[in-house]
Amino acid sequence: DNGTSRRLTDEEFDRYSRQMIVPGMGKEGQLRLINGRILIIGAGGLGCPAAQYIAGAGVGTIGIIDGDVVELSNLHRQVGHSTSRIGMKKVDSLITHLRDLNPLPTYIPHPFPLTPQNAASILSAYDVILDCTDNPATRYLISDVCVLLGKPLVSAASVRTSGQLIVLNCPPAPQGVLADGPHPPCYRCCFKNPPPPHAAPSCGEAGILGPVVGLMGLAQAGEAIKILASALHLPTHTGEANLRQPTLLIYSYDLAGAVGPYTFRALRMAGRKKTCFACGEGSEGRLTLEGIKDGTPDYEVFCGLNATPKGGGL
Amino acid sequence: DNGTSRRLTDEEFDRYSRQMIVPGMGKEGQLRLINGRILIIGAGGLGCPAAQYIAGAGVGTIGIIDGDVVELSNLHRQVGHSTSRIGMKKVDSLITHLRDLNPLPTYIPHPFPLTPQNAASILSAYDVILDCTDNPATRYLISDVCVLLGKPLVSAASVRTSGQLIVLNCPPAPQGVLADGPHPPCYRCCFKNPPPPHAAPSCGEAGILGPVVGLMGLAQAGEAIKILASALHLPTHTGEANLRQPTLLIYSYDLAGAVGPYTFRALRMAGRKKTCFACGEGSEGRLTLEGIKDGTPDYEVFCGLNATPKGGGL
Amino acid sequence: MGDSAADDSKIPITVDFSGGLEILFSNQRHYALSLPAADKDGSPSTIKSLVGYLLKELIKDPRQDLFVLDGHIRPGILVLINNADWELEGEEDYELQAGDNIFFVSTLHGG
Amino acid sequence: MGDSAADDSKIPITVDFSGGLEILFSNQRHYALSLPAADKDGSPSTIKSLVGYLLKELIKDPRQDLFVLDGHIRPGILVLINNADWELEGEEDYELQAGDNIFFVSTLHGG
Ligand SMILES: [Zn+2]
Ligand SMILES: [Zn+2]
Numbered sequence: 001d002n003g004t005s006r007r008l009t010d011e012e013f014d015r016y017s018r019q020m021i022v023p024g025m026g027k028e029g030q031l032r033l034i035n036g037r038i039l040i041i042g043a044g045g046l047g048c049p050a051a052q053y054i055a056g057a058g059v060g061t062i063g064i065i066d067g068d069v070v071e072l073s074n075l076h077r078q079v080g081h082s083t084s085r086i087g088m089k090k091v092d093s094l095i096t097h098l099r100d101l102n103p104l105p106t107y108i109p110h111p112f113p114l115t116p117q118n119a120a121s122i123l124s125a126y127d128v129i130l131d132c133t134d135n136p137a138t139r140y141l142i143s144d145v146c147v148l149l150g151k152p153l154v155s156a157a158s159v160r161t162s163g164q165l166i167v168l169n170c171p172p173a174p175q176g177v178l179a180d181g182p183h184p185p186c187y188r189c190c191f192k193n194p195p196p197p198h199a200a201p202s203c204g205e206a207g208i209l210g211p212v213v214g215l216m217g218l219a220q221a222g223e224a225i226k227i228l229a230s231a232l233h234l235p236t237h238t239g240e241a242n243l244r245q246p247t248l249l250i251y252s253y254d255l256a257g258a259v260g261p262y263t264f265r266a267l268r269m270a271g272r273k274k275t276c277f278a279c280g281e282g283s284e285g286r287l288t289l290e291g292i293k294d295g296t297p298d299y300e301v302f303c304g305l306n307a308t309p310k311g312g313g314l
Numbered sequence: 315d316n317g318t319s320r321r322l323t324d325e326e327f328d329r330y331s332r333q334m335i336v337p338g339m340g341k342e343g344q345l346r347l348i349n350g351r352i353l354i355i356g357a358g359g360l361g362c363p364a365a366q367y368i369a370g371a372g373v374g375t376i377g378i379i380d381g382d383v384v385e386l387s388n389l390h391r392q393v394g395h396s397t398s399r400i401g402m403k404k405v406d407s408l409i410t411h412l413r414d415l416n417p418l419p420t421y422i423p424h425p426f427p428l429t430p431q432n433a434a435s436i437l438s439a440y441d442v443i444l445d446c447t448d449n450p451a452t453r454y455l456i457s458d459v460c461v462l463l464g465k466p467l468v469s470a471a472s473v474r475t476s477g478q479l480i481v482l483n484c485p486p487a488p489q490g491v492l493a494d495g496p497h498p499p500c501y502r503c504c505f506k507n508p509p510p511p512h513a514a515p516s517c518g519e520a521g522i523l524g525p526v527v528g529l530m531g532l533a534q535a536g537e538a539i540k541i542l543a544s545a546l547h548l549p550t551h552t553g554e555a556n557l558r559q560p561t562l563l564i565y566s567y568d569l570a571g572a573v574g575p576y577t578f579r580a581l582r583m584a585g586r587k588k589t590c591f592a593c594g595e596g597s598e599g600r601l602t603l604e605g606i607k608d609g610t611p612d613y614e615v616f617c618g619l620n621a622t623p624k625g626g627g628l
Numbered sequence: 629m630g631d632s633a634a635d636d637s638k639i640p641i642t643v644d645f646s647g648g649l650e651i652l653f654s655n656q657r658h659y660a661l662s663l664p665a666a667d668k669d670g671s672p673s674t675i676k677s678l679v680g681y682l683l684k685e686l687i688k689d690p691r692q693d694l695f696v697l698d699g700h701i702r703p704g705i706l707v708l709i710n711n712a713d714w715e716l717e718g719e720e721d722y723e724l725q726a727g728d729n730i731f732f733v734s735t736l737h738g739g
Numbered sequence: 740m741g742d743s744a745a746d747d748s749k750i751p752i753t754v755d756f757s758g759g760l761e762i763l764f765s766n767q768r769h770y771a772l773s774l775p776a777a778d779k780d781g782s783p784s785t786i787k788s789l790v791g792y793l794l795k796e797l798i799k800d801p802r803q804d805l806f807v808l809d810g811h812i813r814p815g816i817l818v819l820i821n822n823a824d825w826e827l828e829g830e831e832d833y834e835l836q837a838g839d840n841i842f843f844v845s846t847l848h849g850g
Contacts, residue, residue, distance in 0.1 A: 014386045021521035022474050023655065024569040046850040049363070049532070052393040053524045072328045075415060079366040082414040100396040101389060134850045157847035160336050162758045164847050167572055190824075191846050195815025199805050203849040206759070207335035210367045211536030213850065218363070218532055222525030222567060230570050247573045248817070250844060252757045252768060253536060255338040256544050258481055259561045261711070262755065262769060264578035265842070268823040337766065360739040448739045471736035476647045478736050504713075505735050509704025513694050517738040520648070527739065562706070564733060566646045566657060575822070576644065576658060579731070582712040 006031065012104070016058050029229035030058065036228035037061035039123060041114055041142060042132035043068070043090035045203065045213035046156050046220060048080035050130055053221035055098040055105055059228065062098070063126055065110035066090045077210035114138055116299065119145045120289045128224050128233065131155040131187075132217060134202050136194040137299040141292070143168065143187030147175055147279045148289050152233040154223045155187060156216040159206050163216035163251035166190065166269070167223050169279075171235045173272065176284045182271030185246050189273045189280075194303040212253045219249065246271060320345065326418070330372050343543035344372065350542035351375035353437060355428055355456060356446035357382075357404035359517065359527035360470050360534060362394035364444055367535035369412040369419055373542065376412070377440055379424035380404045391524035428452055430613065433459045434603045442538050442547065445469040445501075446531060448516050450508040451613040455606070457482065457501030461489055461593045462603050466547040468537045469501060472527035473520050477565035479533050480504065480583070483593075484541060485549045487586065490598045496585030499560050503587045503594075508617040526567045533563065560585060638662045639673060639726050643682070647734030649705065652689040659686070663724065675707065676720040678730060695732075706733045749773045750784060750837050754793070758845030760816065763800040770797065774835060786818065787831040789841060806843075817844045 008016075008027065012034070020030050038059050040047045043066035055062055068090050070081045078090075085093040091111040098107060110122060114133075119141055123129055129151050131142050139155070146153040152170035156163065168190070173183035194200065203213070227233050246269040252262055274281045277297075287297070322330075322341065326348070334344050352373050354361045357380035369376055382404050384395045392404075399407040405425040412421060424436060428447070433455055437443055443465050445456050453469070460467040466484035470477065482504070487497035508514065517527070541547050560583040566576055588595045591611075601611070643659045650657045667677050679701065683692060694702065700720070701707060707714040708731035709722055724730075754770045761768045778788050790812065794803060805813065811831070812818060818825040819842035820833055835841075 011386070016390055017387050018517060018521050019390055019523050022523055022569070023521075023651065024475075025521075025523070029569075042850055044850055049528070053391070053528055056390040056393055056524045058390065072325070073331050076330055076333055076370040076372065077367075079370055079415060083417055084414055100398055101393060103397055132850050134848065136848045139848060157850055159847045159849035160759060161338075162845075162847060164758070164844075165573065191815070191817075193814035195813065195846060196804075196808070199813065199815055199845070200848050203332060206849070207332050207337075207339075208849060209333050209336055209339070209536070209539070210370045211532055211539060214363070214367055215529060215532045215536065217850075218525055218529045219573075222523070222529065223573065225523070225525060226567075226569050226571075232570075232572075245572065245574065247575075249573050249577070250757055253540075254768075255336070255343075255540050256546075257540075258546075258559065259479065259533075259537065259563050259580060260559065261561075261580045263563070263580060265757075265822065266573060266575045266577060267817075267819050267842070267844075268827065270824050270826050273826075337762065356739055358739055446739050448737065450737045453737060471739055473736045473738035474648060476734075476736060478647070478733075505704070505706075507703035509702065509735060510693075510697070513702065513704055513734070514737050520738070522738060531739075564646055568657075579646075579711065581706075581708050581731070581733075582716065584713050584715050587715075 012058070015102070015104070019057060025229055032229050032231060033058050033225065034060040036128070037063070037126045038128050038130065038224055038228070039063040039065065039126035040130045040132055041065050042134065043080070043094045044074065044132065044134060045077040045208060045210070046132035046158065046217035047130070048078045048094060049214045049217040050132060050221040050224070051080055051094055051098055052101065053218060054224060055102045057225050058102065059105060059225070061106045061108065061126070063108040063110060063122070064091045064094055065112070065114055065122060067111065067113035077208060077213055079214070114141065116141055116292045116295065119292065120149065123151060124149055126151065128227050129153045130220050130224055132220065136200055136303040139187060140194070140302065141299050144278050144287055144292060145289070147186045148287065150174070152227055153187070154220045154227070156220045158213035158216045159201060159203055159208060161209055161212055161253040161255055163212050165216055165219050165223070165249040166246065167227070170227060171233050175279055175287070176281065178272065178274055178281060185269060185272050186276065186279045188278045189271070189276045190246070190248065190269050197304055209253065209255070212251065215251060326372070329416070329418070333371060339543055346543050346545060347372050347539065348374040350442070351377070351440040352442050352444065352538055352542070353377040353379065353440035354444045354446055355379050356448065357394070357408045358388065358446065358448060359391040359472065359522060359524070360446035360531035361444070362392045362408060363528045363531040364446060364535040364538070365394055365408055365412055366415065367532060368538060369416045371539050372416065373419060373539070375420045375422065375440070377422040377424060377436070378405045378408055379426070379428055379436060381425065381427035391522060391527055393528070428455065430455055430606045430609065433606065434463065437465060438463055440465065442541050443467045444534050444538055446534065450514055451617040453501060454508070454616065455613050458592050458601055458606060459603070461500045462601065464488070466541055467501070468534045468541070470530040470534045472530045473515060473517055473522060475523055475526055475567040475569060477526050477530035479530055479537070479563040480560065481537050481541070485547050489593055489601070490595065492586065492588055492595060499583060499586050500590060500593045502592045503585070503590045504560070504562065504583050511618055523567065523569070526565065529565060637665050639665050639724050641724055641726070641728045641730060643678070644729065644731045646731070647736055649695065649732050649734045652687055652691065652695055654688050672723040674720060674724065675709070675714065675722050675730065678724065704735045706735060707731070708733065748776050750776050750835050752835055752837070752839045752841060754789070755840065755842045757842070758847055760806065760843050760845045763798055763802065763806055765799050783834040785831060785835065786820070786825065786833050786841065789835065815846045817846060818842070819844065
């Protein structure tokens with residue numbers, strides 16, 4: 001029994017009725033959500049809206065990992081926190097909000113940063129991973145661990161007036177396998193090398209508009225919910241071929257102009273690459289869970305290699 | 315003095331710092347937001363996320379109008395409410411949430427439905443109007459009043475897995491004026507006749523997915539914020555020409571498939587139409603604020619005219 | 629479009645449905661179609677010809693009145709020709725060109 | 740593209756910037772350009788030729804190293820040829836065609 005045959009409680013029926021009558025969701029999709037486990041890495045501008053809609057939809061187990069505390073300058077965009085919770089751990093603040101929205105899911109706080117040492121043990125307990133973080137080193141770490149654990153990854157990022165979203169590693173293929181492809185890409189397949197540090201500013205340095213990062217986080221929730229509800233991460237599913245055309249969604253918000261043909265663009269990306277460090281040919285020999293724990297690769301060094309600090313980045 | 319030359323308080327500086335450093339916003343844009351007044355009509359699936367980001371951004375006066383109370387079946391998508399506030403007026407519930415997010419704006423509750431009798435007096439106190447409602451009759455009413463009062467209108471709608479967004483009447487042109495155009499369209503220019511009632515189901519009847527309606531509401535916040543911050547609704551602004559290419563954004567979420575080239579589409583719409591009942595040639599003779607108050611046109615009849623009730627709508 | 633290029637009595641076009649209209653068309657949002665280049669009377673195929681073709685060949689749902697009323701696209705459906713409102717292009721009388729994309733969108737009112 | 744059609748030594752293309760790269764190009768996200776059809780040595784214009792043209796003619800910001808490092812597009816910039824990853828099309832050696840859209844996107848990491 002995969003848990004999709006039990007009855008729904010009266011409260012579940014009432015609470016989820018409007019989404020259950022959508023064609024393609026139904027009781028089966030709802031039970032897949034209730035039995036599903038999503039990890040949200042980062043409780044900031046992406047993680048807040050993503051968490052609201054994932055909790056609202058009734059995903060049964062929701063983990064949130066973040067080591068930061070709520071600050072006043074977060075609140076223009078991090079709408080799952082509040083002025084009265086400034087100084088609280090972001091994870092606890094967000095879960096407070098989510099629990100009042102929907103008390104039914106199990107919320108699991110991880111109130112500390114994701115590290116090469118703790119990543120595998122945390123990610124292994126979830127079905128779908130959301131990368132809502134804010135730095136290149138953590139993004140490469142998350143993707144590598146997702147490849148090794150076979151987890152689908154919904155990755156988004158946003159700075160200033162731009163946003164990006166891509167679903168990776170879905171459905172997951174074993175590391176190093178290239179036959180019977182194309183297989184879906186990992187983060188390194190799409191973004192082989194990190195930018196020089198001065199060209200990869202954070203939202204703190206370069207600024208960010210709330211509706212831009214919010215929209216990307218909400219789109220992440222939409223992708224995560226469809227993956228769980230339609231079981232798109234399971235290799236046997238008929239949706240597989242569809243998800244194998246990897247697409248990078250680009251959002252270009254224009255503060256001085258209207259929505260237009262360039263506002264949203266869907267870009268065709270390549271699949272798994274033979275030359276990929278993490279999932280390509282021979283990758284089993286260079287990327288392992290044990291190695292990551294022991295400091296290989298060194299993500300900080302990898303993302304700082306090209307460091308030639310200059311004023312003002314992109 | 316248009317109020318954009320005062321100093322920001324320390325709290326404002328800290329709270330809005332991350333959006334103020336975005337190119338194009340700056341202190342001037344922030345002060346335009348602080349001096350701006352936005353009315354959100356509908357505190358449901360569109361209005362909740364729109365309000366969160368409009369409040370977060372620091373828009374100084376935020377009115378919300380809705381006559382409904384919070385129900386359990388709202389909460390999967392109406393993330394500005396909560397389980398503990400079930401039974402409360404939606405307007406009061408949402409403002410409770412917003413005030414904790416950002417106590418600085420002035421929140422104005424209108425805890426009753428928008429009607430032909432109260433529409434003009436309410437809308438006249440705001441700079442930008444958001445249509446976050448759920449039925450055709452109210453949508454035509456809002457647009458007509460926006461034409462007559464010269465208010466820009468950010469209109470969105472969502473059912474099941476689809477969403478739509480369009481900025482109307484921006485910058486506003488006087489009713490009936492066709493010279494020196496093209497002028498921006500009103501709702502009736504784009505959507506001349508309502509569908510037969512059985513083809514226009516509500517979210518309650520046809521269902522709705524949280525991330526779909528949420529994304530449209532968030533996109534509305536983005537458009538409203540850019541209109542205020544860049545003063546795009548003022549006829550003298552250089553952004554005018556840009557906003558005069560009216561664009562209908564269509565979101566087609568696919569529960570069974572990945573993001574792709576058809577997920578977002580930007581459609582070129584016509585400008586103000588000579589034949590438009592509300593803003594076209596001779597419209598001053600058939601649509602007035604006094605007439606609307608007195609029941610002409612009758613929006614219920616207009617939207618029920620083609621009524622031939624049948625099972626299951628679109 | 630490839631293989632129909634040699635047959636010049638056919639026009640390859642794509643047709644999309646959104647806003648719920650896809651439910652009438654087997655829940656499929658995107659179609660690649662090959663239409664006769666001319667109507668029976670020899671005049672070039674138009675949007676009107678396409679609508680006739682959709683009703684005859686493609687619609688599976690019995691609720692055809694949710695798509696066409698009194699011989700015309702029902703109120704509340706937008707028709708886009710290559711991403712532009714069909715009112716910019718001549719409405720039903722627009723003559724189809726190879727490669728055209730015709731997009732039918734049902735207007736939404738929920739929120 | 741119109742007026743350059745008569746001059747067959749030019750290729751009309753469009754070039755877009757996103758993810759912050761537009762800041763280097765006068766904060767403009769969309770450009771319609773007319774490029775020489777061949778390099779000085781007579782070989783067809785490629786993405787590499789385009790990058791040279793952008794550095795010579797279009798970039799206004801002195802921080803050219805945010806766009807090109809050691810003669811190549813810097814790490815952290817995606818190049819899309821007609822909406823597809825350039826690795827699907829031959830990367831810098833792709834030969835430009837009339838009407839091509841080349842899209843440069845800086846990879847984002849914030850959240
Ligand atoms: Zn890879
Ligand atoms: Zn009009």
